[in-house]
Amino acid sequence: HYSWSQRRNYYVGLTGVEAFVTMQFTSDFQEKDIVFGGDKKLEKLIDEVEQLFPLNNGVSLQSECPIGLIGDDIEAVARKKAKEHDKTIVPVRCEGFRGVSQSLGHHIANDAIRDWVFDKKESDFEPSFFDVNVIGDYNIGGDAWASRILLEAMGLRVVGNWSGDATLAEVERAPKATLNLIHCYRSMNYIARHMEEKYGIPWMEYNFFGPSQIEASLRNIAAFFGPETQGKAEALITRYQPLVQAVTEKYRPRLIGKTVMLYVGGLRPRHVITAYEDL
Numbered sequence: 001h002y003s004w005s006q007r008r009n010y011y012v013g014l015t016g017v018e019a020f021v022t023m024q025f026t027s028d029f030q031e032k033d034i035v036f037g038g039d040k041k042l043e044k045l046i047d048e049v050e051q052l053f054p055l056n057n058g059v060s061l062q063s064e065c066p067i068g069l070i071g072d073d074i075e076a077v078a079r080k081k082a083k084e085h086d087k088t089i090v091p092v093r094c095e096g097f098r099g100v101s102q103s104l105g106h107h108i109a110n111d112a113i114r115d116w117v118f119d120k121k122e123s124d125f126e127p128s129f130f131d132v133n134v135i136g137d138y139n140i141g142g143d144a145w146a147s148r149i150l151l152e153a154m155g156l157r158v159v160g161n162w163s164g165d166a167t168l169a170e171v172e173r174a175p176k177a178t179l180n181l182i183h184c185y186r187s188m189n190y191i192a193r194h195m196e197e198k199y200g201i202p203w204m205e206y207n208f209f210g211p212s213q214i215e216a217s218l219r220n221i222a223a224f225f226g227p228e229t230q231g232k233a234e235a236l237i238t239r240y241q242p243l244v245q246a247v248t249e250k251y252r253p254r255l256i257g258k259t260v261m262l263y264v265g266g267l268r269p270r271h272v273i274t275a276y277e278d279l
Contacts, residue, residue, distance in 0.1 A: 025049060029066070039072045046081045046089065057168045058088035068095035078116070088168060090116040103186070109163075110190035117171050125159075125169075127176040130225060133160035135174075135192060135203075136184035147183070147208050154222060154232040163188075175199040179224055181206050210275030211244045248278075255279050 013019035025048055027033075027041035042061070049059055059081075061074050078091040092112045098104040132151065137144040144165070148158045159177055160170035174180075180192050180203035192203040204224065206217035215237050222233035260276045262269055 034066065034070055037070060037072050038066075039074070039077050042072070042074065042077050043081060046077070046085070050085050050087070056087070058090065060090040060092060063091070063093045063095055065095045067093070088117060088120060088172075106187040107190055110188065110194070113171060113191055114194050117168070118175060121172055123169075123173055123176075125173045125176060127159075127173075127178075128157060129178055130156050130229070131159045131177040131179075132156050132221075133162070133170075133174050133177045133180045134158055134183065135160070135162060135180055136182050136188035137161070138163060138184070139165050143208065150208070150214070150218065150236065151181075151221070153236050154218065155229050156221075156225070175201065177201060179204060179221075181221065183208070207271050207274070209271045210278040211240075211248075212278050213271070213274045251279060 025045050027038060027045055029038055029041065033041065046059055049056060061078060063072075063074055067074065074091040074093060078089040081087075082089040090112055092109060094105045094108045098108065099106075134144060134147060134151070137147060139145065139161075144161050148161055151158055160166060160174045162171055162174075175195060175198075178201070180195060180201055182188055182192050182203055182205050185192075185205050195201045196203060202224075204221065206221060207213040208217060218233045218237060219230070222230040262273070262276075264270075
């Protein structure tokens with residue numbers, strides 16, 4: 001019913017010492033809780049998290065299917081405990097993903113950040129003109145890390161790399177960035193438009209799948225920041241040309257003239273079309 005965990009692909013170290021992925025807080029949800037509600041047990045769980053992990057920066061409450069059926073007020077619990085512990089507590093009422101192709105779930109997640117994270121804390125973060133947020137890159141294969149390397153190599157500072165493996169601090173300081181870079185527009189367009197309307201932060205889609213789109217995206221992003229960044233982007237593109245050429249020459253004989261059929265759905269299918277064309 002109510003449980004707490006971290007990303008399993010970060011699991012290294014000794015359980016209970018510096019790694020806590022396999023540790024679960026369970027509320028021992030029973031049939032009577034379906035009738036009378038489980039919010040008191042949720043409050044107790046948050047208190048236990050605070051007691052056992054006092055250095056936590058916040059808690060997110062992800063509602064599962066029973067919550068949708070019985071209507072527990074997780075928002076009221078979040079407000080109460082956030083005040084009590086002086087921590088960010090984010091309720092996300094999204095049982096079973098919701099919506100067609102999980103689309104409503106994306107919208108709900110965006111709204112949760114807007115309503116429960118932004119503008120809730122004072123920060124001593126010092127922004128700069130070259131600050132960008134990378135938004136909507138789930139980092140399933142470490143691609144967000146690779147994107148970050150390229151962006152920082154041309155002089156930008158990635159102050160928020162979310163979703164995927166963002167910290168709470170990265171999400172909180174997002175409204176102070178100069179530009180939002182959107183890798184999956186469909187899932188994160190809501191928060192990008194909100195930040196544009198409320199904080200005046202423009203957004204730009206980019207595509208880092210395949211060399212031709214990486215080059216085009218780097219040039220588009222650099223053009224926003226001006227000649228100095230454009231010069232660094234061109235130097236970066238030149239630096240990677242031998243690598244791209246070697247890969248192309250290796251696989252061209254096997255791939256030239258071949259046809260690809262894409263069963264679309266899943267991880268950004270329209271982004272990978274040009275990557276196949278590169279090959």
